Amino acid sequence: MLDIAAALHTWCGEGRDFAVATVVGVGGSAPRQPGAALAVDTAGEAVGSVSGGCVEGAVYELCQQALESGESARETFGYSDEDAFAVGLTCGGIIDILVTPVRADSPLRAVFARAVATAATGGTAALVRIVDGPPELLGAALHLGPETGSAPTPGSVPKTDADAAEGPYAGEPPYAGGGVAGTLGGSPELDATAVAEGRALLAAGRTTTVTVGADGRLCGQPVTLLVESSVPPPRMLVFGAIDFAAALVRVGKFLGYHVTVCDARAVFATDRRFPEADEIVVDWPHRYLDTQRPDARTVVCVLTHDAKFDVPLLERALRMPLAYVGAMGSRRTHLDRLARLREAGVADAELAALRSPIGLDLGARTPEETALSIASEIVAARHGGSGAPLTGAHTPIHHEPGTVGVG
Known part of the structure; x- marks a missing residue:
């Protein structure tokens, strides 16, 4: 749902009632991954x-029905057969959809409003929802803010949409104290487990499902949670202000990275060139990197x-602990570079992470073309792809989402 946060943030601000259909499970060659969503308001806009x-x-029709009934519902769509009027996926995959009404007078509304306000402004937060389990709990949600300072207790929610869209909930991440809003409606232990699972996935920038027990343990009646993470864009650090870097910057922005170009030569590292x-940073590359705190989603390209x-x-x-480290150069340059790095004390296990030639x-x-080559390797590393042609291969087209890359 957070993939359409900007539109839903606007709808919440305008006081619209709407229903959200979210992909909560996939099988086979499904076209969209968990978290992808379609929303429909009472006027029929989608x-x-x-x-x-x-x-x-x-x-679309399921969303309209949910708005009328006020009830959440789960539906599965599989392969559509030769019947031209059959509803299904022509790709042969399977998707599970959760449809949830989000009315202005619902307690769930405030939790959703906070989540989309955070995601729409690039803040850090997670939305945790029950997508399978006891019918009375289906669709219940928690919103997790960043862990800083004191945290409100589970179950605390703003009173109105305005509370969720203004004041401390606008701009920078909504929970200045890093709190929890909403409740899943089951036992307090279930809320506590959901918060722990959500925080772990948020730290990795992942959106996925996890199954726990309704009592908060890993046993008992199963409850499936969908954790949607909203995190700032991952970083791409490009070292070397050359023509190849200019092309890589454009591709990096297209892929959703926050791109930094660093070079010690001020004459090349300019706004006009990039x-x-x-x-754009004018500094020795290693000195600049020493001042940074890159995370497991950061990619480093040494050109x-x-x-x-x-x-x-x-x-x-x-x-x-970076997602990707690549270095440009010929194979001869690469061998010389490896020798110099070993002389500097870099172990073979550490050198194994280097993608070179990039x-x-x-x-x-x-x-x-070179920028496309580099970006392709970054995407393959992110999702566990082989980089081999799909033609004639017997490997999955879509891989299980990894823990690094764009959130």
């Missing part, structure tokens, strides 16, 4: 998608292929 078009009409970069820059930079980068073998020649 935003988002759950299948890329295959079952949108049927899901107008699409979020940040300088100059030992005086590369070696001290990679010596530090390879010892950080990128996948696409036969790339131009800066744009």
